[in-house]
Amino acid sequence: MxxxxxxxxxxxxxxxxxxxxxxxxxxxxxxxxxxxxxxxxxxxxxxxxxxxxxxxxxxxxxxxxxxxxxxxxxxxxxxxxxxxxxxRGEQGSVRVAHSSSVPFAGGLPVALRAHLQANSGVTVEVSTLSSEQQQDEVEAGRIDLGLVRLPVLRPAPSLVCETIARERLLLLVASDHALAGVASVSVAALAAEPFVSLPHRERGGLSYRVAQLCQQHGFFPRAAAATSRKATLVNLVAAGFGVAIVPESLAALAGPDVRRVALDDANAESEVALLRRRDAGGLVVALADALAGALKAP
Missing domain, CATH: 1.10.10.10 (Winged helix-like DNA-binding domain superfamily/Winged helix DNA-binding domain)
Structure with a gap:
């Protein structure tokens, strides 16, 4: 040889x-x-x-x-x-996925553009997957970074799950809803409202966090006639099917047919985390740092 x-x-x-x-x-x-x-x-x-x-x-x-x-x-x-x-994080391709409840909007695309301009040899592919799917895909090496909405029900010990942001939750209602004109409301006052998003029995994320808040007030969210755990829930609210509790970043994408109402509850918050393999290379870590910097609260 x-x-x-x-x-x-x-x-x-x-x-x-x-x-x-x-x-x-x-x-x-x-x-x-x-x-x-x-x-x-x-x-x-x-x-x-x-x-x-x-x-x-x-x-x-x-x-x-x-x-x-x-x-x-x-x-x-x-x-x-x-x-x-x-x-060294200077060249290559990185595959990024985000949950639909973590919109790739606001500071994220701005940070991504700045990172790619500073690292001309790097390319990024962005897709949307549920938090649990992201965990499986990162473990298998099919994606490199995941942006998930906590909680993740079965965290994988082989992955790094870093909380990078905490967001206030808001109530979304249709413009003709009885609560459309109020400044704020308690989660407890929503017991009789139909929710357009309910938790999946095997998945965490936003709908699971909302259910946690409701259960702290003694009720489980009542299902609307049409439900979704994706960003389309905003359209269901606009159409009058029911209400939704969402993070500020998702509420910002709602159109004029939807009203945003503050929640009085001090713990009406949700967390965003970054998922990556523990042995991720410099290319992945550098992009993770850039995206985390865009979301981290002071």
């Missing part, structure tokens, strides 16, 4: 014009250098160099091999440089 050392030694002999000069350049014994070249020729089953008192001359096979050897080493050096650049 041909080794990289043999390739480098062979090219040094060619460039130096002989074994003695090449051995001096490489700081190795001439006998060791000669042995490596002999083993290379044996592995290739071809004579590469004709030796004489005047030095060495490439055989036809040697002239072919010297071109290929230079190409292999050049490509290897390029791969090493690329790998080091990726490890």
């Amino acid at each position: 041909v080794s990289l050392r043999q390739l480098r030694y062979f090219l040094e002999v060619v460039d130096a014009g002989g074994f003695s000069a090449a051995a001096e350049r490489l700081f190795v014994a001439q006998s060791a250098l000669s042995r490596q070249i002999s083993e290379l020729e044996k592995a290739l089953q071809a004579v590469l160099l004709e030796r004489s008192s005047k030095g060495v001359t490439l055989t036809p096979a040697g002239r072919t091999f010297v071109t290929e050897a230079r190409r292999v080493l050049t490509e290897l050096e390029g791969s090493i440089a690329l790998t080091r650049s990726v490890a």
Whole structure:
């Protein structure tokens, strides 16, 4: 089997014009250098160099091999440089997913643009997945970073889950709803209201957090005739199906047919976290830091 050392030694002999000069350049014994070249020729089953008192001359096979050897080493050096650049967070591709309750809006795209402008060799692919799906995909290496709405019901010990933001929760109602004109309301006053988003029995996230708040006041959210755990819940509120409790970032996307009402409850808050593998490289960590900086509250 041909080794990289043999390739480098062979090219040094060619460039130096002989074994003695090449051995001096490489700081190795001439006998060791000669042995490596002999083993290379044996592995290739071809004579590469004709030796004489005047030095060495490439055989036809040697002239072919010297071109290929230079190409292999050049490509290897390029791969090493690329790998080091990726490890430093300077070059490569990062796959990011976010929960629909963590809109990729506001400061996030601004921070992403600034990061990519400062790191021209980096590209990013953004998709939407539930918090639990993100956890599975990050573990499997199919995505690199996840933006999730806590709680995650079954946190994976192999992942880093860093809380990066805390948001106030607001009530969304249709513009013709009885609560549309009030400045604030308590969660306790919503016991009879139909909710357009209910928690999934196997998933955490926003709807689970809302259910926690409701249960603290002795009731479980009553289901509206149409429900959704996605951002489409805003459209269901606008259509008059029921109410929703959402974070400020999601409420900001609501149109003129929806009213935002403050919640009196001091603990009416929700947290956003970043998910990544513990062994994530510098490319991923650098982007994670940039996105976290966009959301972290002072």
